[in-house]
Amino acid sequence: MSSEAAVSAAIPPELSGMVRSTRFADGVATIVADASGLGKAAGAQLERELQEAVGAVEGVDEVRVALMADKVQRQIIVVGSGKGGVGKSTLTTNLAVALAREGKKVGVVDADIYGPSQPLLLGTTNEKVRAEGQTLIPTQSGFGVKVLSMGQLIEAGKAIAWRGPMVGQALSQLMEADWGDTELLIVDLPPGTGDVQLTMLQKFKPAGAVVVSTPQDLALIDATRAIDLFRQAEVPIVGLVENMAGYLCPECGAVSDPFGQGGTEAAAKSLDVPFLGRVPLAMEIRVASDTGRPPAATDTEHGPHFAGIAAHLARFLGTVKG
Numbered sequence: 001m002s003s004e005a006a007v008s009a010a011i012p013p014e015l016s017g018m019v020r021s022t023r024f025a026d027g028v029a030t031i032v033a034d035a036s037g038l039g040k041a042a043g044a045q046l047e048r049e050l051q052e053a054v055g056a057v058e059g060v061d062e063v064r065v066a067l068m069a070d071k072v073q074r075q076i077i078v079v080g081s082g083k084g085g086v087g088k089s090t091l092t093t094n095l096a097v098a099l100a101r102e103g104k105k106v107g108v109v110d111a112d113i114y115g116p117s118q119p120l121l122l123g124t125t126n127e128k129v130r131a132e133g134q135t136l137i138p139t140q141s142g143f144g145v146k147v148l149s150m151g152q153l154i155e156a157g158k159a160i161a162w163r164g165p166m167v168g169q170a171l172s173q174l175m176e177a178d179w180g181d182t183e184l185l186i187v188d189l190p191p192g193t194g195d196v197q198l199t200m201l202q203k204f205k206p207a208g209a210v211v212v213s214t215p216q217d218l219a220l221i222d223a224t225r226a227i228d229l230f231r232q233a234e235v236p237i238v239g240l241v242e243n244m245a246g247y248l249c250p251e252c253g254a255v256s257d258p259f260g261q262g263g264t265e266a267a268a269k270s271l272d273v274p275f276l277g278r279v280p281l282a283m284e285i286r287v288a289s290d291t292g293r294p295p296a297a298t299d300t301e302h303g304p305h306f307a308g309i310a311a312h313l314a315r316f317l318g319t320v321k322g
């Protein structure tokens with residue numbers, strides 16, 4: 001058998017479907033393989049296996065493997081707020097879960113260094129983050145959503161010591177992880193307009209920003225600031241969401257408005273950004289979230305609120321490129 005034929009014959013049958021061409025000249029075997037949809041880790045394994053199998057052929061001094069991969073068109077959406085505690089993380093999780101239920105391949109990046117909460121919200125707190133070399137491998141939650149969190153990179157209680165370059169590096173590690181075939185990354189930003197936001201906007205150029213607010217004036221003033229930041233960075237505003245609107249008393253059924261009512265929709269109008277919908281203040285949302293059961297995973301009372309907002313986001317994504 002010629003060395004060229006021996007190189008082809010050495011490729012394990014289970015890998016031969018991915019091999020597009022083989023060449024052999026002057027002791028060098030060159031193999032081109034299609035690694036589309038494999039992700040970085042599986043792609044690296046394919047490369048190793050080809051190296052090993054072909055490297056064992058007599059007369060082969062060097063194996064060069066070239067992997068062709070489809071570049072996944074991955075969109076980035078950031079979820080921000082001016083003020084903490086208004087429900088940004090809750091909304092991020094539920095938008096991701098609602099879109100995953102519609103068949104979209106979604107990942108969540110928890111970039112909130114001051115209060116990382118996505119592993120709790122997506123029920124993955126017991127999963128340890130894995131890495132392949134320097135590349136992090138996102139954790140698969142039970143809701144079809146992959147997740148990585150700043151909380152997995154920072155020792156609890158140390159966030160305050162994190163400044164500029166460290167924050168940027170950590171964020172890049174999360175964004176450049178092995179997201180495989182993920183089409184959409186939804187990023188849960190910290191509140192306000194600090195280092196994480198700046199790195200995110202400058203380095204990763206999100207396709208759009210969703211801004212969350214409660215209906216009270218104070219939160220709306222801060223939300224306006226967040227919108228200003230996105231506008232300055234030329235990130236399109238997907239729209240404003242009103243959270244914690246209208247509290248339905250589980251005892252007497254009366255509806256009250258602890259944070260006021262309708263303020264976010266009015267603010268959206270005056271800021272000339274779309275209003276994406278409102279989510280009521282409800283004990284079940286808090287309890288379900290704290291126990292890693294996102295309401296959007298169900299068709300019960302509160303699932304549809306998030307599904308409606310997710311539908312707006314899906315329409316927006318359909319109108320923008322990468």
Ligand SMILES: Nc1ncnc2c1ncn2[C@@H]1O[C@H](COP(=O)(O)OP(=O)(O)OP(=O)(O)O)[C@@H](O)[C@H]1O
Nearest residue numbers: 084085086087088089090115280281282285286289
């Ligand atoms: N609509 C809602 N009804 C009831 N509780 C809610 C609702 N939205 C959020 N919460 C609860 O309010 C708290 C704060 O929510 P969340 O962590 O999502 O806010 P955040 O804006 O991300 O806060 P942070 O500033 O800490 O990042 C959580 O305990 C959450 O379960």
